[in-house]
Structure formats: C-alpha cells, structure tokens
Amino acid sequence: MSVLAPSSATRLFATLDGRPADTLRAHLRLRGAPRHRPDLLDEVSAAGLTGRGGAGFPTAVKARFVAKSRSRRRVVVVNAMEGEPAAVKDATLVVSAPHLVLDGAQAMARAIGADRIVVAVAQDNPDTDRAIRRAVGQRGATDEVAIEVLNPPGRYVAGEESALVHWIAGGEAVPTFRRDRPSQLGIGRAAVLVDNAETLAQVSLIDRFGADWFRALGDPDAPGTALFSVWPARQGVCVEAPTDITSRKLLDAVGFDGVVSGLLLGGYGGTFVPADLLDTPLTASALGPFGASRGAGIVLAVPSSSCGLVEAAAITRYMARESAGQCGPCAFGLPAIAEDMDRLARGLDHRALDHLERRTAAVDGRGACRHPDGVVRMVRSALRVFGKDAERHASGRPCAGASRRPIAPTPDHTGAGWR
Amino acid sequence: MRSIAHLRVNPIACDGFGHCAELAPELVALDEWGYPVFLAADGRHEPGEVPARLRRVAEAAVAQCPRRALLLDPPS
Numbered sequence: 001m002s003v004l005a006p007s008s009a010t011r012l013f014a015t016l017d018g019r020p021a022d023t024l025r026a027h028l029r030l031r032g033a034p035r036h037r038p039d040l041l042d043e044v045s046a047a048g049l050t051g052r053g054g055a056g057f058p059t060a061v062k063a064r065f066v067a068k069s070r071s072r073r074r075v076v077v078v079n080a081m082e083g084e085p086a087a088v089k090d091a092t093l094v095v096s097a098p099h100l101v102l103d104g105a106q107a108m109a110r111a112i113g114a115d116r117i118v119v120a121v122a123q124d125n126p127d128t129d130r131a132i133r134r135a136v137g138q139r140g141a142t143d144e145v146a147i148e149v150l151n152p153p154g155r156y157v158a159g160e161e162s163a164l165v166h167w168i169a170g171g172e173a174v175p176t177f178r179r180d181r182p183s184q185l186g187i188g189r190a191a192v193l194v195d196n197a198e199t200l201a202q203v204s205l206i207d208r209f210g211a212d213w214f215r216a217l218g219d220p221d222a223p224g225t226a227l228f229s230v231w232p233a234r235q236g237v238c239v240e241a242p243t244d245i246t247s248r249k250l251l252d253a254v255g256f257d258g259v260v261s262g263l264l265l266g267g268y269g270g271t272f273v274p275a276d277l278l279d280t281p282l283t284a285s286a287l288g289p290f291g292a293s294r295g296a297g298i299v300l301a302v303p304s305s306s307c308g309l310v311e312a313a314a315i316t317r318y319m320a321r322e323s324a325g326q327c328g329p330c331a332f333g334l335p336a337i338a339e340d341m342d343r344l345a346r347g348l349d350h351r352a353l354d355h356l357e358r359r360t361a362a363v364d365g366r367g368a369c370r371h372p373d374g375v376v377r378m379v380r381s382a383l384r385v386f387g388k389d390a391e392r393h394a395s396g397r398p399c400a401g402a403s404r405r406p407i408a409p410t411p412d413h414t415g416a417g418w419r
Numbered sequence: 420m421r422s423i424a425h426l427r428v429n430p431i432a433c434d435g436f437g438h439c440a441e442l443a444p445e446l447v448a449l450d451e452w453g454y455p456v457f458l459a460a461d462g463r464h465e466p467g468e469v470p471a472r473l474r475r476v477a478e479a480a481v482a483q484c485p486r487r488a489l490l491l492d493p494p495s
Contacts, residue, residue: 176431177432179429179490326430327433328434328453328454329430330430333450367430368430368431
C-alpha cells in the first residue's frame with residue numbers, strides 16, 4: 001500500500017476520511033508503516049528539526065549526545081507533561097495522533113540504542129493519559145521496545161527535564177543542580193534522552209517522508225510545521241502551522257478579530273511583545289531582536305479592553321506558587337516580585353517599578369533551573385510593552401481594564417505536591 | 420594558557436548561611452534574602468572570576484561553607 005506524504009500544512013493533524021487517525025489501524029492506513037531508516041539521526045539533522053518543548057535545541061544534536069554516552073543502557077522519555085497552563089498542544093496531539101508520537105519514540109529508541117521508553121503524562125491530565133494508554137494497548141507486541149506510561153505530579157517545573165528524570169528515578173519532581181552543561185541525565189546507570197511529544201511525532205514524519213519533504217514548509221532555519229496554543233479569549237485552541245506563520249494568521253485561524261494591545265509569546269516564561277508584531281513571523285531571526293521566541297508555541301492575545309499588567313501580575317503570582325522552593329533567590333524572590341507586580345497593577349505603590357527593576361536583576365540566572373529567569377523575562381517584557389500603562393498605574397491611576405479578570409489561566413495545583 | 424578560576428554556587432544546596440560573604444567580601448555579597456551574589460573583584464574581572472591574589476580567600480570560603488554549596492571551577 002502506498003501512502004502519499006501530506007502536501008498541506010496539516011501534517012501532524014492529517015485526517016483519514018475527515019476523522020483523526022487515532023487508532024493504530026487508521027494511523028497505518030493514513031501514514032503507512034514506519035520506515036526504520038538506519039540513518040535516522042542524519043535525516044533528522046538534515047531536516048533541521050528543533051525541539052518543540054520550548055528551548056528549540058537541534059533534536060539530532062541532543063540525541064547524538066546521549067547516543068555517544070558510555071552508559072550501557074539508554075532510556076527515551078517522551079515529555080507530554082505540558083506544564084504550561086496556556087499550552088494545549090501536546091494534549092491535543094496525543095489525543096488525535098498518539099501512534100505518531102509512539103512511532104517517534106520507537107524510532108528514537110532504535111537510533112540511540114535505548115531499551116526502555118517512558119511516556120510522562122501529568123497526573124492532572126486524564127484525557128491525555130487515557131489516550132496514550134489506549135494507544136499503547138493497541139500496539140501490543142509489535143513494538144521493539146516496551147513502553148511505560150507514568151504520571152508525575154502536574155506542577156509547572158515537573159516537566160523541566162532534570163525534574164522529570166529525577167521523579168522517574170524515584171525522587172521528587174524537582175529540578176536538580178548540574179555542575180556541568182551540557183550534562184548527561186541519568187536514571188540509575190542508564191543515560192536518558194528527554195524529547196517533547198510533538199518533537200517525537202515530527203521525528204516519525206521525518207522517518208517516513210524524509211528531510212526534503214520536511215523542509216518544504218516553514219522557516220529555513222527551523223523548518224516544518226509546529227503546534228501553537230492560541231488564546232483569542234479564555235480558551236486555548238491548538239493550531240498546526242508552518243514555523244514562519246504570523247500571530248495575526250494564527251488569531252485569524254481561530255476566528256479572533258478583536259483589537260489587541262500586546263501578545264504573550266512562548267509561554268509564561270516567555271515575552272510580551274507589542275501589537276506591532278502581529279504580522280511578524282514567529283521565527284528566531286524575526287523575534288530575536290525583541291527578546292522573544294516561539295518557545296512552546298503559546299500565542300496569547302491581550303485584548304485592548306484588558307490590562308497587560310494585570311495579566312502579567314496574575315502569571316507572576318502563578319509562577320511564584322510553582323517554584324519548587326529549592327533555591328533561595330527563586331523561593332523568596334518570585335513572591336516578592338509577584339507582590340510588586342500586584343501592587344503595580346492595582347495602582348498602590350509608586351515605588352513598585354524601582355523594586356521590580358532591582359528584584360528582577362537580583363533573581364535573574366540564580367536558580368538551578370531556568371524558572372526564575374523566565375519570570376524575569378516575562379515581567380521585564382510586560383513593563384516594556386505596557387510601559388505607559390505601568391507609569392500611570394504606578395502613579396495611582398490604573399487603566400480601565402485593571403478591574404477585568406485576567407485571561408491567562410492560572411490554576412492552583414499546589415495541592416499536587418511533588419511526588 | 421591557564422583559564423581563570425570561577426566561584427559558583429549550587430543554589431539548591433545553599434541555605435544562605437552567609438559565611439562566604441564574610442570570608443570573601445571582595446568576591447561575594449548577599450542579596451536582600453541573604454543568598455550570595457558574586458562581585459567583580461576589580462575593573463579587570465567579571466563577577467565570579469577569582470584573580471590569583473584572591474585564590475586563597477576563595478578557597479577558604481569554599482572550605483568553610485556549611486552546606487558545601489560554594490564551588491570553585493576548576494577545583495583546586
């Protein structure tokens with residue numbers, strides 16, 4: 001049976017007779033069997049695939065680092081934790097194309113010589129968990145490497161790769177200090193490769209259809225399609241689009257036609273940018289000058305009727321709650337910054353801007369992981385983009401949108417603990 | 420060429436005892452919460468860099484940290 005490679009920008013979400021190919025049978029009819037290329041990492045490298053979890057690091061380079069490890073055993077961890085409250089992409093992907101993710105994990109395991117695959121789905125994500133377990137059950141003995149599904153606590157930093165590996169190895173889901181970078185992650189004596197679920201789904205498409213096909217869409221520096229979580233209102237929508245799409249086209253795709261005062265790009269550790277960037281491609285070269293990146297694919301529109309500072313303050317409060325509390329500057333600094341942001345947003349403190357300047361500098365780069373750095377980036381960008389508002393707020397005259405409930409979701413999952 | 424030694428901190432291990440800032444005030448200050456921040460020793464060095472004349476001071480601070488959180492790279 002011959003299968004045509006998808007020619008549109010709907011690759012991961014290609015359908016069979018108008019329905020998601022979520023069963024093994026439909027998946028194989030739609031996409032054909034995996035090709036099992038012996039030179040998979042060369043093909044992934046030629047494709048220019050970059051990680052879809054947020055950091056955007058070249059996938060083949062990361063895999064080769066683990067492949068050349070002296071450990072005799074290797075493990076592939078599929079990161080489907082989706083700790084970003086504004087991210088809906090990995091849940092959507094796993095529900096509609098679970099076998100593409102699992103094929104990618106098998107392909108990667110073969111490429112680096114792993115004999116164990118762990119799929120990590122957060123405890124508070126039952127739909128994703130059910131979908132992936134059903135898919136694993138359908139595959140049975142056809143897989144070379146056994147697949148386990150594990151459920152770490154659904155905390156923001158639990159999906160950070162050192163935290164994830166620490167939990168799988170029997171510890172708490174908190175980041176660990178790594179003296180050397182790049183450093184090898186390990187579970188017992190096994191070397192570990194952690195890849196985002198979408199990244200592995202893309203690997204499986206590259207295995208099937210090749211690097212040239214992959215590169216036919218998107219930014220030449222980081223080609224292909226990517227999944228975006230687009231927030232036109234209080235509900236995020238997952239959209240697959242070429243990596244050089246603009247925010248405006250993504251917002252059009254989900255039916256948003258309101259006026260925006262700014263955009264939050266990347267995630268909660270990402271960057272607010274002004275509405276002038278609606279027509280800027282979401283590529284590293286176009287966003288770099290604004291300190292922004294596609295990150296984990298979040299595009300949250302701040303409507304002009306809302307207050308960007310209120311959004312940023314709510315996100316800061318959430319991020320402070322989600323500190324693992326291990327590093328002093330993060331454990332004490334983030335709540336202090338959240339308090340400053342609250343007081344600024346409510347127009348209560350004319351010194352809030354000075355405090356924020358000093359405290360963001362005090363916290364930047366001082367954690368074992370990048371959690372505090374992300375908060376600093378997000379807060380500074382909010383003060384830049386909503387700078388005029390910030391001065392009015394600081395002088396005790398908050399804008400009209402300040403009384404509106406924030407759009408950005410900030411769930412409280414502190415009850416989940418770290419085990 | 421020998422690379423210059425750097426002070427680093429394991430922020431998870433550090434509990435803010437502050438001994439480092441007392442023992443090596445030229446190299447370490449404390450933030451508003453009592454955790455160490457590296458200083459530039461002089462106009463020719465970056466924060467965290469340890470000039471040869473302060474090597475012994477840095478080693479003493481590393482040795483005295485009750486949490487073994489202060490590190491010197493490359494280790495002495």
